[in-house]
Amino acid sequence: MNIALLGYGNMGKEVERVAQERNITIKQILKLANNLQGMGITAETMKDVDVCIDFSTPTAVIHNIWAVAEYGKNMVVGTTGWYDKLKEVEKIVKEKKIGLLYSPNFSLGINVFYHILTTAAHYFDKFDQYDVALRETHHRGKVDSPSGTALAMGQIVLQHIRRKKEMLHETAHKQIKPSQLHITSSRVGHVFGQHEVIFDSEADCVELVHVAKTRSGFALGALIAAEWLKGKKGMYTMKDVLTSM
């Protein structure tokens, strides 16, 4: 399979490294210098490319989607921060009849974790002896809090545990309501990302924990998504990849 990399920062380089291990060919590398406003995406650079993988920036990615769609190529999007334009992108994908798969977190472990959490929440919904809370830890350079992944986990809990009605982020400074799902964040050192969901009752406690160790997990997930997307049309997420396996 032939890939064009759109973005060659931390993640682009990691995708290139993991692609070599999987015998996937990187045909093109486009970064800011040779792809301002998607202008590096041409008939020539897209020749023989099966799927483009984008780990660029929230502003660059929309230009890239337009240009890649123009040449009828499929695209895996790892870049975050553009989801307010999801409707516009859905329209492009439909009109140009391409395949596009996006995910805010390509880690296979996290995507399996979502499934485990959905099952756990489904069962704990039946037993109101159990309270539930979420805890996440990341490196001190992280700009957003709570993490997007913690918010996605919070959504799963709210969807399945009917006695939880809303998320409460950070310190409450007072007693929290039983209907609130408490999400706390810590920022320390160099932690790639740790997420914990705690189901606690008087009798026992169940803790689900995910620990990210390197960036390679995100790169591997994006490449598996690209292999899966080859030849498909329409909008997909990692959930589609996992449920089809």
Ligand SMILES: NC(=O)c1ccc[n+]([C@@H]2O[C@H](COP(=O)([O-])OP(=O)(O)OC[C@H]3O[C@@H](n4cnc5c(N)ncnc54)[C@H](OP(=O)(O)O)[C@@H]3O)[C@@H](O)[C@H]2O)c1
């Ligand atoms: N979904 C996931 O699992 C996941 C995991 C990790 C990160 N991310 C997201 O992926 C994105 C990239 O992360 P990163 O850590 O790799 O960032 P980064 O190290 O800052 O790299 C960003 C890259 O985008 C390039 N770029 C800027 N404009 C471009 C354009 N017009 N066309 C092509 N490339 C362009 C930059 O090129 P220059 O080098 O020329 O400036 C740079 O190589 C972020 O949005 C991040 O949140 C997602």
